[in-house]
Amino acid sequence: MNSEEHQRLSDWAVNLSGDLEIASDEFHAAMNIDGILDLAGVAAHTILRPAAPVTTFLVGYAAGLAVAAGTAPSAAIRNAEATSRAALAAEGDSNQPRATRRPGTAEQ
Template sequence: MSNPDEVLGRWWQALCTELGIAPDADPEALLDLAGTAAHSIVRPAAPLTTFLVGYAAGLAQADRDGLASLVERAERAAEDFG
């Protein structure tokens, strides 16, 4: 049986290759954000939250620090929601 972390790491690399991107992102931080959104709001909020953070980062042409800041802001928003 495959290790889920290994599978996820391979998926991250395969999808980046398929999309022709090399994101300067921390996959673990994105997973943590998804978990916070899923537990603080509702489960379907997880992919929507990470998508919107990525979209905002793309629009802002954010570097790694800029993305980390957006992730932190989204974490706080999810924790404070409702």
């Protein structure tokens, strides 16, 4: 992505976050577009392409829940991203897909 595209994406993210009423300056400071795109790329190549938007959505949702519970936005984002990267690394190391495991159940 060239610098003009990066700026356009950054502007879009700022505008959309405003439309979504995400006004936290700390959130905006913690938002790392390159990190989000990298995470999406890892998910797409580790699982399959549609995992990219699903992964980034889940990371954002988890970070939002953590913020609602009192965690600072930057820490919530870092923790959710680190957890997803660890899960992707484990998935990449395994020949057994984890996608069929339901939350709250033990792996067999």
